Amino acid sequence: MRKVLLADDDNDFRELITCILEEGGYEPVVGVNGRDAWNKLQAQGAEMAVLDYNMPEMDGLELIRAIRADARYKEMPILMLTIRAMVEDQIKGYDRGADDYLTKPFDRHMLLARLKVLERRILKP
């Protein structure tokens, strides 16, 4: 079962996304904010990540920067899942190192389809 790091400070979204990931056959590694997610990643590892943008202590962009600076996770597929839908925010997310960007509210099947696309990249020879 592939581990997916999830960072979201909103309780409802965090629970919803956790359920969707489990239904999709993934093992969520859950952080309640960016700092917590970073610590969980260090302790438990993960192969992909779903990150919120706005979070206390360490936001999604800071978390991406930390992830990309770690040689073990430099290539880890990252999907940003956020309420921030502005084009400028999306560009900033991609520029910082996100591989895909999905805005809330979202369709659960779309989230899983996007994760499958990223997963194919891991499996690509």
Add this chain to the structure above:
Amino acid sequence: MDSAVFWVVTSDAAAARRWKGLLSREGWTVAARETLDQFVHDAKLAKGMALVDCDALGKQRAQALVEAKAKARHISFLMISARELSTEAVIELLEAGGDDYFSFSIPDALVLTKLRTHLRRLLPDLSRPSGRIEAPEGDLIYDTARRELLIQGKGGWTSVSDLTTTEIKLISLFLSRPGQALERSVILESVWAEDCESVLPSTVDKHIESLRRKLGKLGSRIRAIYGVGYGYQHGGKTKEKP
């Protein structure tokens, strides 16, 4: 045609012109085909990315995509459409092997950012533009292969010979994002990469000021944007290329 980085597959001539123009300005080699069959025939041994108009897939979109991917095995398929597809239709395409989907209404700045991301992740060896990055005005060209910046003046084209490596990275960044406000953080990460944490904001200003001086009268196109960072402001006539 297997040197193309991007393929554009659409029978919509206006759309083909838009995508080809946009990608060519980035310095990427682009080839266009009107039908999926033509594309698959010409690209089956190629490595790159294809922007495929969903209309080119026919009624059985997912099946057509699966078959095309099986033949053009080293191509990543980015699906595009004139009209927004339903969520179900997009999911079907992604599950059939599509690497992304966006409609024609996507802003140029965002689609270029997404394409750079795809290239960096999927085809890192092709992510460097193959030739030139030129200003929209046509009077400033950076030759990526020769690492040479050319400026058109009254007496013809001249090479700016004393650019530092940092200045080359800066002008490449600005020319690849004309008209965009680039945050300091984006400039820092693009130019200084992993060393960006240790670079002072004033260092960015100094390098940009030096670059502006070396660009002469064209230097004023690099504008400071209060509270954001810098941007390459374009506008003016397109001039004859060397």
